[in-house]
Amino acid sequence: MTPGIPDxxxxxxxxxxxxxEIRILxxxxxxxKEDSVIWDIGAGTGSVSVEAALISKRGVVYSIEKEExxxxxxxxxxxxxxxxxxxxxxxxxxxxLLDLPSPDRIFIGGAGDKMYQTFKxxxxxxxxxxxxxxxxxxxxxxxxxxxxxKQNKYKVETIxxxxxxxxxxxxxxxxxxxxxxxxxxxxxxx
Amino acid sequence: MTPGIPDxxxxxxxxxxxxxEIRILxxxxxxxKEDSVIWDIGAGTGSVSVEAALISKRGVVYSIEKEExxxxxxxxxxxxxxxxxxxxxxxxxxxxLLDLPSPDRIFIGGAGDKMYQTFKxxxxxxxxxxxxxxxxxxxxxxxxxxxxxKQNKYKVETIxxxxxxxxxxxxxxxxxxxxxxxxxxxxxxx
Amino acid sequence: MTPGIPDxxxxxxxxxxxxxEIRILxxxxxxxKEDSVIWDIGAGTGSVSVEAALISKRGVVYSIEKEExxxxxxxxxxxxxxxxxxxxxxxxxxxxLLDLPSPDRIFIGGAGDKMYQTFKxxxxxxxxxxxxxxxxxxxxxxxxxxxxxKQNKYKVETIxxxxxxxxxxxxxxxxxxxxxxxxxxxxxxx
Amino acid sequence: MTPGIPDxxxxxxxxxxxxxEIRILxxxxxxxKEDSVIWDIGAGTGSVSVEAALISKRGVVYSIEKEExxxxxxxxxxxxxxxxxxxxxxxxxxxxLLDLPSPDRIFIGGAGDKMYQTFKxxxxxxxxxxxxxxxxxxxxxxxxxxxxxKQNKYKVETIxxxxxxxxxxxxxxxxxxxxxxxxxxxxxxx
Numbered sequence: 001m002t003p004g005i006p007d008x009x010x011x012x013x014x015x016x017x018x019x020x021e022i023r024i025l026x027x028x029x030x031x032x033k034e035d036s037v038i039w040d041i042g043a044g045t046g047s048v049s050v051e052a053a054l055i056s057k058r059g060v061v062y063s064i065e066k067e068e069x070x071x072x073x074x075x076x077x078x079x080x081x082x083x084x085x086x087x088x089x090x091x092x093x094x095x096x097l098l099d100l101p102s103p104d105r106i107f108i109g110g111a112g113d114k115m116y117q118t119f120k121x122x123x124x125x126x127x128x129x130x131x132x133x134x135x136x137x138x139x140x141x142x143x144x145x146x147x148x149x150k151q152n153k154y155k156v157e158t159i160x161x162x163x164x165x166x167x168x169x170x171x172x173x174x175x176x177x178x179x180x181x182x183x184x185x186x187x188x189x190x
Numbered sequence: 191m192t193p194g195i196p197d198x199x200x201x202x203x204x205x206x207x208x209x210x211e212i213r214i215l216x217x218x219x220x221x222x223k224e225d226s227v228i229w230d231i232g233a234g235t236g237s238v239s240v241e242a243a244l245i246s247k248r249g250v251v252y253s254i255e256k257e258e259x260x261x262x263x264x265x266x267x268x269x270x271x272x273x274x275x276x277x278x279x280x281x282x283x284x285x286x287l288l289d290l291p292s293p294d295r296i297f298i299g300g301a302g303d304k305m306y307q308t309f310k311x312x313x314x315x316x317x318x319x320x321x322x323x324x325x326x327x328x329x330x331x332x333x334x335x336x337x338x339x340k341q342n343k344y345k346v347e348t349i350x351x352x353x354x355x356x357x358x359x360x361x362x363x364x365x366x367x368x369x370x371x372x373x374x375x376x377x378x379x380x
Numbered sequence: 381m382t383p384g385i386p387d388x389x390x391x392x393x394x395x396x397x398x399x400x401e402i403r404i405l406x407x408x409x410x411x412x413k414e415d416s417v418i419w420d421i422g423a424g425t426g427s428v429s430v431e432a433a434l435i436s437k438r439g440v441v442y443s444i445e446k447e448e449x450x451x452x453x454x455x456x457x458x459x460x461x462x463x464x465x466x467x468x469x470x471x472x473x474x475x476x477l478l479d480l481p482s483p484d485r486i487f488i489g490g491a492g493d494k495m496y497q498t499f500k501x502x503x504x505x506x507x508x509x510x511x512x513x514x515x516x517x518x519x520x521x522x523x524x525x526x527x528x529x530k531q532n533k534y535k536v537e538t539i540x541x542x543x544x545x546x547x548x549x550x551x552x553x554x555x556x557x558x559x560x561x562x563x564x565x566x567x568x569x570x
Numbered sequence: 571m572t573p574g575i576p577d578x579x580x581x582x583x584x585x586x587x588x589x590x591e592i593r594i595l596x597x598x599x600x601x602x603k604e605d606s607v608i609w610d611i612g613a614g615t616g617s618v619s620v621e622a623a624l625i626s627k628r629g630v631v632y633s634i635e636k637e638e639x640x641x642x643x644x645x646x647x648x649x650x651x652x653x654x655x656x657x658x659x660x661x662x663x664x665x666x667l668l669d670l671p672s673p674d675r676i677f678i679g680g681a682g683d684k685m686y687q688t689f690k691x692x693x694x695x696x697x698x699x700x701x702x703x704x705x706x707x708x709x710x711x712x713x714x715x716x717x718x719x720k721q722n723k724y725k726v727e728t729i730x731x732x733x734x735x736x737x738x739x740x741x742x743x744x745x746x747x748x749x750x751x752x753x754x755x756x757x758x759x760x
Binding site: 072102137138139140141162164166169171172174175177178179180 | 462520549551553557
Binding site: 115140144146180 | 710712717718730732750
């Protein structure tokens with residue numbers, strides 16, 4: 001399985017899943033290494049975890065998820081893609097993060113209510129040269145994440161991704177818009 | 191080196207290069223396999239070729255490029271990334287394609303003046319279950335490529351990608367737009 | 381009533397209506413004069429007709445619409461906004477256009493099946509210094525309209541408008557995308 | 571002169587000017603009345619002031635601008651468009667606002683360093699059923715303006731506008747992106 005796994009390859013249920021384009025862009029921004037230790041906070045269906053685990057073959061992915069349905073789906077996707085380096089962590093960020101091994105990479109798919117506490121814990125535990133990637137669909141997350149990392153002297157880049165997708169309508173081709181997603185990437189320097 | 195290589199890792203010269211986001215999205219749409227035979231038509235700096243060659247480790251990438259400067263850059267990037275499965279092919283599509291081994295995957299970064307002839311040759315030579323991905327920055331390429339593949343009974347998807355990128359301006363964060371890129375993906379069915 | 385009338389001011393029924401942002405941009409591209417003779421081809425609810433008629437007070441708007449429900453809605457909106465310079469024309473372009481007075485301005489909200497014939501008739505009847513504005517939601521219309529007018533030596537500009545709109549979600553603000561719309565403006569020179 | 575005045579009709583100098591599409595969308599969101607009292611804060615070249623003054627014929631526009639070059643351009647555009655209901659106010663918001671008549675409508679083209687103080691003064695002076703429209707090109711302005719008005723119980727809508735514009739390149743048509751602009755509209759209810 002090569003990077004950029006299509007959405008339909010995953011077991012999905014009713015849990016919201018990062019769309020394939022946003023997933024591969026986010027993973028690309030994470031600049032994974034073969035042995036990276038990765039936190040996937042708010043793992044949802046586990047699609048980012050699976051894709052990251054396949055790339056960081058000799059590393060390990062901690063999939064943090066609070067909902068039972070999500071946890072079930074992550075386990076199904078682990079089985080489906082036959083990955084052995086994902087550890088499912090049931091619980092809520094930031095509390096559940098404290099006992100995990102320090103990560104090289106952190107992905108936050110959806111910043112929950114305790115966004116700032118999660119960011120704070122993330123920054124505390126992130127290793128040197130570590131990278132954090134956050135996906136945001138709200139102005140609040142885009143602004144707050146970007147600003148928080150900047151104030152903490154991280155090198156920050158935010159991209160806003162607007163994608164529309166073709167749909168055949170008779171013999172013509174319409175373009176259907178997806179909602180914009182902000183991808184915030186913060187890199188710890190030095 | 192994991193997928194989603196940043197632009198600045200490549201030797202670039204003055205040749206236009208597909209931006210990293212568009213590159214990884216395009217490669218993702220190609221659904222490469224480890225042993226894919228890939229044509230990269232209009233390879234430019236070779237950034238797509240290099241990234242594809244790293245993913246399709248046991249496959250081979252034919253980098254077709256007509257400009258001398260491009261060929262020089264491709265060779266430099268081959269050396270820099272230490273890839274051994276890229277064959278540089280100097281010449282112009284579609285003529286130069288006729289003698290190449292049939293591909294599983296075709297990437298067309300920029301449809302040149304002989305777009306339809308190139309498409310035609312591509313479809314003739316593409317293997318069963320093959321995939322073609324075209325990048326277009328013009329309405330003409332988006333429309334023509336989408337329509338051509340549709341008329342030839344391929345399964346076609348076109349996405350239009352609008353990305354804006356943050357830029358610090360004083361203590362505020364502006365968003366700077368990149369030009370929209372159309373990514374057309376055509377899949378041979380049956 | 382000043383320009384840029386909100387959608388909810390119109391009687392709408394189930395007929396698709398140009399969104400207010402696209403409507404005012406399109407009208408703005410039409411560069412109406414107080415005495416312009418305007419064709420609104422495929423008038424739908426009549427929202428563009430009404431807005432144009434209010435601006436071109438001493439001109440006249442011909443609202444061409446083939447569907448009975450549309451015609452009913454146009455008449456209701458004429459009454460609601462109390463405009464007296466709209467002539468409702470029941471019928472199908474291009475046939476129904478032939479007997480109308482030559483226009484200074486033409487708006488085509490949706491290019492139907494007979495797009496090229498409609499364009500051809502439009503160009504034949506358009507007065508000197510006339511302007512045509514077309515809205516397209518398909519790649520086909522964007523490409524075909526732009527190219528057709530260019531080939532006929534008109535000065536053409538196409539803009540692609542991607543708008544997303546805020547929606548409160550809890551105490552955060554999501555951005556919801558609208559589908560992209562192409563606005564093609566063609567100006568007869570000399 | 572009808573609404574949606576093209577950029578090239580204005581005297582521009584080197585002062586940044588709101589592009590015509592953003593200008594007409596902003597004015598449209600202002601829902602001007604014929605007799606509106608309008609503040610145009612950070613008036614720049616005066617393009618919004620002129621367009622608003624033409625619509626609100628029996629109203630008055632206060633064009634607030636701190637830069638000398640801007641003031642000169644506003645006066646030139648007043649002369650060029652022959653409008654008589656613009657009052658140029660040299661000075662810096664929010665201080666200079668305190669002595670102005672209470673407005674029905676406020677347009678803030680660029681929120682300066684004293685954004686919150688300007689917002690505060692604006693809300694204090696805005697009349698019942700008044701409307702404020704803010705243009706923002708930064709995440710900071712989009713987020714802060716939206717949130718500020720929401721917290722003050724205004725009805726707020728933010729749109730993000732991404733426009734790309736055609737450019738002929740040989741016999742093909744490229745689309746060139748403009749930077750995204752956020753238009754925040756706040757309405758005082760009750």
